[in-house]
Structure formats: structure tokens, C-alpha cells
Amino acid sequence: MKTPFIKTPLKVTLDRGVRKGMAQRMIGPLDWIGWPALGVLAVTIVLATPMKVFGLYLPEPVLPLALAFAWPLIRPSYVAPLVLALMGAFLDYFWGAPLGFWTLSLMIVYGVIFLLRGYMVGQDMMVIAGLYGVAVISFFILTTILATIDSGMVPRLISVFEQALATYAAVFLVLWLLESYVHADVRFQ
Amino acid sequence: MPQGDKHFEHLKLPVNWGVMALVAAVCIFGALSFLGDRREEVSGRSYGNRSGFDAAAGPASNVLATPAHVVGDGANWIDDYFFAVRENRILKKRVQDLSLYRDMYFQQKDISERYEKLLNLRTEPPVEMVTARSVSVSRGPFNNNRLIDAGSNAKIRFGNPVITDQGLVGRVVGVSPKVSRVLMITDVVSRTPIMIARSDARAVMSGDGGEFPRLDFVRGKDAVKKGDQILTSGDGGIFPRGLPVGEAVQGVDKVWRVKLYANRAPIDFVKILLYEDFSQFPEADQVLMTPQITELLPQPAIPQPVTAGATASSAGVASTPAAGAATSSAVAPASGASATSAVARPAAPRPAQPRPTAARTTPPAAHPAQAQSQTQSAAATASTEVPF
Numbered sequence A: 001m002k003t004p005f006i007k008t009p010l011k012v013t014l015d016r017g018v019r020k021g022m023a024q025r026m027i028g029p030l031d032w033i034g035w036p037a038l039g040v041l042a043v044t045i046v047l048a049t050p051m052k053v054f055g056l057y058l059p060e061p062v063l064p065l066a067l068a069f070a071w072p073l074i075r076p077s078y079v080a081p082l083v084l085a086l087m088g089a090f091l092d093y094f095w096g097a098p099l100g101f102w103t104l105s106l107m108i109v110y111g112v113i114f115l116l117r118g119y120m121v122g123q124d125m126m127v128i129a130g131l132y133g134v135a136v137i138s139f140f141i142l143t144t145i146l147a148t149i150d151s152g153m154v155p156r157l158i159s160v161f162e163q164a165l166a167t168y169a170a171v172f173l174v175l176w177l178l179e180s181y182v183h184a185d186v187r188f189q
Numbered sequence B: 001m002p003q004g005d006k007h008f009e010h011l012k013l014p015v016n017w018g019v020m021a022l023v024a025a026v027c028i029f030g031a032l033s034f035l036g037d038r039r040e041e042v043s044g045r046s047y048g049n050r051s052g053f054d055a056a057a058g059p060a061s062n063v064l065a066t067p068a069h070v071v072g073d074g075a076n077w078i079d080d081y082f083f084a085v086r087e088n089r090i091l092k093k094r095v096q097d098l099s100l101y102r103d104m105y106f107q108q109k110d111i112s113e114r115y116e117k118l119l120n121l122r123t124e125p126p127v128e129m130v131t132a133r134s135v136s137v138s139r140g141p142f143n144n145n146r147l148i149d150a151g152s153n154a155k156i157r158f159g160n161p162v163i164t165d166q167g168l169v170g171r172v173v174g175v176s177p178k179v180s181r182v183l184m185i186t187d188v189v190s191r192t193p194i195m196i197a198r199s200d201a202r203a204v205m206s207g208d209g210g211e212f213p214r215l216d217f218v219r220g221k222d223a224v225k226k227g228d229q230i231l232t233s234g235d236g237g238i239f240p241r242g243l244p245v246g247e248a249v250q251g252v253d254k255v256w257r258v259k260l261y262a263n264r265a266p267i268d269f270v271k272i273l274l275y276e277d278f279s280q281f282p283e284a285d286q287v288l289m290t291p292q293i294t295e296l297l298p299q300p301a302i303p304q305p306v307t308a309g310a311t312a313s314s315a316g317v318a319s320t321p322a323a324g325a326a327t328s329s330a331v332a333p334a335s336g337a338s339a340t341s342a343v344a345r346p347a348a349p350r351p352a353q354p355r356p357t358a359a360r361t362t363p364p365a366a367h368p369a370q371a372q373s374q375t376q377s378a379a380a381t382a383s384t385e386v387p388f
Helices: A010-014 A031-045 A064-074 A079-094 A101-120 A125-151 A155-168 A171-181 B001-036 B053-066 B065-083 B085-121 B306-312 B321-337 B368-382
Strands: B129-138 B142-149 B161-163 B168-175 B178-183 B191-196 B202-206 B214-216 B229-232 B244-250 B256-260 B269-273
Touching: A031 A064, A031 A079, A031 B053, A031 B065, A064 A079, A064 A101, A064 A125, A064 A171, A079 A101, A079 A171, A079 B001, A079 B053, A079 B214, A125 A171, A171 B129, B053 B065, B053 B129, B053 B142, B053 B168, B085 B142, B129 B244, B142 B168, B142 B269, B202 B244
Parallel strands: none
Antiparallel strands: B129 B142, B129 B269, B142 B178, B161 B168, B161 B269, B168 B178, B191 B202, B191 B229, B202 B214, B214 B256, B229 B244, B244 B256
16 A cells, blocks of 8 residues: 555655654744744743842843844744734834834834845854844844934934843844744645 | 626726825825814813714723723732732832931931921922822833823822823823823923933923933033932923933933833823922012021121020020020921930030121011011011020
């Protein structure tokens, strides 16, 4: 009796050694979009606590940027940009920014990464980490320009650098998302 | 080519194009929202209708921030434990220094009250305050905001100044029944009219998202020096005059900045001044009116021999009932407050220069307060014992 499973073109995808077990999982939007988004929002709210620890304020990273970088690399999706837009609107309201400020900035990053995903998917994780750094720098240059246009005042660049550094610390979230969900479901291919 | 692959191709392209179209649509929506923003305007509508979000975000922040508060309290306990001795030394020295300033404060306050009475100054009335707790903060370079757990139920309104026990923090820009949003003076859209206490020079403090907002429009030579105290000037009517803001420092770029007093300690509890503008004064038209010099200065007295002992008496000697009433009303707070050395200091008798027009005709009063001030002025004129 022949096994049709072996003959299908999916064999190449499934025969990946350690990833073989992962390939049999069913990954839904809630797994790679919903829960990470809720987690990021919760951490953002917690980090907004007005307190000092050992004389230092808590950092304020723009954590949704990690999702805007990782989601288009995982797979094209209609849900991801909508959730990202909602997260941008949340930041606009929660941080008291002009409406559309964070939404526009995050969506531009998502769109650029989505256009370039063909060149980025499959790269080594060190390369991905470097590309995420480039994305963070570009993102904060964009937000600085937008804030200057809006207020007529250039934001303090040292503070921008500090926030960019805190945002780059979320590279571990990016690498975890890619490791967990890229090629995790055959339907993503 | 199998039939399935053909279908797959037809499905894949619409997904990519569809996602791009969706991203473009969201970008256009975001850009239009951003261009329509009026956050920099001093208006209750500048933040739009965000009170619903703030009302929900306040309690949510309180709940989610509980673990952070536990960690922070633990860290502060460790910090206090290891640095208690050093902090005790610092506090002892500070108490010693402040005791000197306290005595000076009482003396100067006493003198100031006497002058206010004598000059019939229209001082600002005491402003009612509400205490609230900061439940959330955004401290990034682009937005500096706070959510506090008091709102319109506590009479808080748009524009109310917010301070701590250290100094100015910001002003209220959004109000919901139980939560308010505070725009901090370090925000990039914040502009605060200030004055330098030493030189009385005016400037505008502009936030740039950092801890040291910059001073713009500083005029005059040596108007600002390092360490000068910065106060709110009250210009524009948003902030009352005289709120402590910080000290002047000069950055490496030679730009004058302000080291904020409010950053001396974590901003946890804040006070909201229920101050709106000049319109809340009982006599707003009188506050804005510059009084004539003849209303402020007493009438010249005819030179008479005045004994040193009589001059030193702060109560003065009333020769007429009207003069007695005026003198007692002028010095009652001073004598009742404390008999300090500054008050009881015998002043050298200064003979007043006689003026040709000794009899001043007072114009009819258009306001009851003005009539009262004229009465006091006339009474002070009748008295020969002016406590100068």
C-alpha cells in the first residue's frame, strides 16, 4: 500500500528533521497575532507605571515595532495590519500622541518590510537582528520628522536614542516570533 | 501544471496585493488623522474626545501596574535600608539650612503684607487645590503625558495647572469624570510663559521631550545666569504667576535650559490648582487695570516734628477715627502675625516734601472695591503717622 503522504509535494517541506514535529501543528491567527499583541499591550501599560527603580525611570520601548517587523516576515495576512493599526491607535490614545502618529509610523514599517520580505525570509538570525536594527533607526528617524512637523520643535535626540535603544532590546521578541512561527505551519508556505 | 497550483497562484497574488492595499488605506487614514491634529492649541477640543479612553485606561493601568508597584516598593525599601545613614546626614544639614530660610520667610512675609496693605495691592486670591495620584505616564521624547485619578467629579477642568510639592508639572488637557490627562511641561508641544526671578526677564519655556526644557525668546544682556530661579510669569492667563519651575542651566550647545524642580523626586501625588484665568477673580477688571500712582502713594504730609518712639510704633497714633481705622487695617496682620525685628525696627523720620497741590481731588469710584481703596487712601492721607 502506497502512502500518498510521501508522494505529495509537501514531503520536501515536512522532511526537516527537528522541525518535522512542528510542521504538524495548526497555527491560527490567535497564536502568532492575537496573543503577542495582547502581551505587548500589557507590557506597555506596565512600563507606563510612574515609578523609579533604584533612581531610574522604567524604559518606554515602542514594542509594537517588533510585531510590525516580524509579522510580515511570518506570512502575508489581512488580520495583521488591522491589528497593528489598532495597536497604533492604542498608542496614540494611551501616550497622548496626535491621532495617527504611531499608526502611520508602524504601518509604514510594516509595508516596507512586507515589500522586502522576499529578500529577508530565510536569512540567518544575526542578519535578521541587524535588519531589525536598521528598521528601528529608520522608524525613529521617521517619527522624529513627524514630531517636528507636528510641533515645530525637534525632540531631544538623546531621548530619541534612549527610546530607540529600549526598542531594539525587543529584538529577542522578533527572533522568538520568527523561530516559533516561520515555517511552523505548512499552510504558511 | 496541476490544476491546484493554478488556483494557488490565483489566490496568492490577491493576498499580496490585498494586504498592500489594506496597508496603504490605513496609512492614508493615519496621515489624514495626523494632519488634522490640533494638539498644540490651547483648547479643550484639541485632544478630541479621548475622555472615554482615558476613563477606561486609568483603572486598567492601576490593575496592571500592581506588579510593577510591588517591585518598585521593594527596590525602594532596599535603597532606603542601605542609604539611610547618608540620607539622614543630608536631611540634618537641610533642616539646618531651611531653619534660617524659615525665619527669613516669616520676616519677609510680614513686611510684604504690610506693603500690600499700604499700597492697596490687589493680590491674587488663594486657589483651591485637589490632590490626585498619577496612575500612568508616557515619558518618551515625542509625548510626555500623565493620567491622574481625579476628574470632573473633583471640579477639575481643562487648563488647570498641576504641581507637586517641588514645582510645576504641567496642565490638564483632558478630563473625564474620574480620570484626567496632564500635559507635562516637557512635552514637545508645551509652551510655558516664565520669568527669571533675579532679573524679572520674561521668556518662554519650550519642552523638547527631555528633562531640561529650553528657554526661548530670552531678551536683554545678562538676563539669565546659571542658577537663577525660574517662575511662571502668569502671562497669557494659563498659569498663575509665581509657581516655582526650576533653575537655569546652560547646555553644551550654549542654550539656556531649565533644571526642573519637579524632577527632584518621583511624581507620584500631584496637586491640581482649580485655577482658570483672570476671569475667576472677584474683580477681574480691577486686576487688569494699572492703578494711578496717586492712588498708591499717600498724600504728602506737612512736616511736623515726629518723635522716634512714635515712629517706631507699628500701631501708629491715630488722630482721627478714619485715620485710626485705616492704620489698624493696614498693620493689623503684621502686628498680629509676629513682632519680628524687621517690623519693630525704628525707622528714621523722613520729612515729606510739601507739594503745591496738597488737596487731591479723588475721582468718583466706579466700583465698590475702588471706592474702598479710595477711602483707605484718603484715610491714610489724613494720618500723619505713615509707617514707612
